[in-house]
Amino acid sequence: MKILIVEDEPELKDTVQKFLESEHFIVEHAENYRSGLEKIISYDYDCILLDIMLPDGSGIDLLKEIKRLHKKDPVIILSAKDSVDDKVSGLEIGADDYLAKPFHLAELMARIKSVIRRNHQDGENIIQYKNISIDPENRKVMVGNEELILNRKEYDLLYYFIIHPEKTLQKTTLAEAIWGDYIDQADSLDFIYSQIKNLRKKLKSQHAEADFQAVYGIGYKFV
Ligand code: CA
Numbered sequence: 001m002k003i004l005i006v007e008d009e010p011e012l013k014d015t016v017q018k019f020l021e022s023e024h025f026i027v028e029h030a031e032n033y034r035s036g037l038e039k040i041i042s043y044d045y046d047c048i049l050l051d052i053m054l055p056d057g058s059g060i061d062l063l064k065e066i067k068r069l070h071k072k073d074p075v076i077i078l079s080a081k082d083s084v085d086d087k088v089s090g091l092e093i094g095a096d097d098y099l100a101k102p103f104h105l106a107e108l109m110a111r112i113k114s115v116i117r118r119n120h121q122d123g124e125n126i127i128q129y130k131n132i133s134i135d136p137e138n139r140k141v142m143v144g145n146e147e148l149i150l151n152r153k154e155y156d157l158l159y160y161f162i163i164h165p166e167k168t169l170q171k172t173t174l175a176e177a178i179w180g181d182y183i184d185q186a187d188s189l190d191f192i193y194s195q196i197k198n199l200r201k202k203l204k205s206q207h208a209e210a211d212f213q214a215v216y217g218i219g220y221k222f223v
Helices: 011-022 034-040 060-067 084-093 105-120 152-161 171-179 181-185 188-207
Strands: 004-007 028-031 047-051 074-080 097-100 128-129 130-133 140-143 146-148 212-215 219-222
Touching: 004 011, 004 034, 004 171, 011 028, 011 105, 028 034, 028 171, 034 060, 047 060, 047 105, 060 074, 060 084, 060 152, 074 084, 074 105, 084 097, 097 105, 128 152, 130 152, 152 171, 152 188, 152 219, 171 188, 171 219, 188 212
Parallel strands: 004 028, 004 047, 047 074, 074 097
Antiparallel strands: 128 130, 130 140, 140 146, 212 219
């Protein structure tokens, strides 16, 4: 899961970033309106944490851009101003949630998880596809009645496929979602193939009823 923090206060950004990374999120950062807009146009995020008072613009305007571009990325507004106005206009424009600063990291985590659950998991705690089930809260995967032990990237990859079942996912989309925004500058995306190969082997050995299908020249599909 990849999160974008649009925030100009370095200390707050660092604290949130460190915390989210310790919770296994990929964290990207923009420190102003301009770079936030660039990121939003170029990439997709599982959640955007959006500050309102940016040095060169307003987070509210950035939220308007997200909506104008018909992007689905969920947004949680982080506002220093204890302003009812920000909250109301943010939610009216389509922010998913609002958190006033200062906030507790545990509260932020709960809000992020709830947004992701609504957005990716139809509000469910357990995601199921064929005989595979994932409990994202505990990063636990079951095939039938047996637990499937995966490393971090294998888990992230499987989760991403399971929340997009039977859809062709481009290699770059997978790479960006799981390794981060700058992966598009990598020389080759062959590492995805080797991760999928390992994952496929593990799924097969536990008799999973789903498998990866290579879509020539594009990417992969989980069916
Ligand atoms: Ca600010």
